[in-house]
Amino acid sequence: MEKLDLAKAYKSYYSAPVKPQLVQFGPISYVSIVGQGDPNESGFAAATEALYTVAYSVKAHHKKLNQDFTVAKLEGQWWVDGDPRTALQVPKELWHWKLLIRMPDYVTVDQITRAREAAAAKKKELTLISHVNHATLHEGTCVQMLHVGPYSTEPETLSQMETYMENNQQSIHGLHHEIYVSDPRRVEPAKLKTILRYPVRPIE
Known part of the structure; x- marks a missing residue:
């Protein structure tokens, strides 16, 4: 294939x-991780690494099933709570973000869960892997x-x-x-x- x-x-x-x-x-599925803070700080970088680690774990599982895919581009949603200003008008430490990587339609929530568990077992030092979840956007x-x-x-x-x-x-x-x-x-x-x-x- x-x-x-x-x-x-x-x-x-x-x-x-x-x-x-x-x-x-229409509705689209992703792996995602939610956080807050300056994207130039270490927490954002660790969240990005955790997200990609799970995405590549999903890919590895589906490659064995002859359903290989290219891991997609990184995406992000951004917002600020309780402030009428936009994110670019407030200090970066107040930013909230949800990072996303789109998944193929054939990837199930259960497969993402198993891929996350496999990734966590391999990279125990990357604790944010446990925060990666399935998400659906219908914009x-x-x-x-x-x-x-x-x-x-x-x-x-x-x-x-x-x-x-x-x-x-x-x-x-x-x-x-x-x-x-x-x-x-x-x-x-x-x-x-x-x-x-x-x-x-x-x-x-």
Whole structure:
């Protein structure tokens, strides 16, 4: 069986133009981990490592079943509790995040649980593995756009998205969602590509 590449199989999910667009997504399954704090701190890095460790454990299990797949891009949802400001307007230690890696449709919750247990047994020092769980997102109608450049300049792209929403009578109806198309460890900040996405609904 040919290895499944989710980025190729779901091009509308893993690509976006440099101008805002409306898209539709049904329910999608992921492995995920939830946390809080500055993404530049060690806790975020440990959470990311734990998430990837479980994702690769799922992959190893399915490779034995002749259902191999490429581990997908890292994604994240971001929010701030009890504050009207956006995440980029408050100290980073107040940020909440849910990191996500999309799973193929044939991966079950039980298989993710077993993969997590196998990963935890191999990497006992990485205690955050126990915090990795299955998650489902059903964002429905979304506005998305490709942001090119460092994360610090995202407000410029978000401003374009907000104008598009206003012009199309849409309002935000869900969490700020990012897909990290580029690996920041390998790509210079000016060339980073990040899909920015918001679930929306018509303004009543």
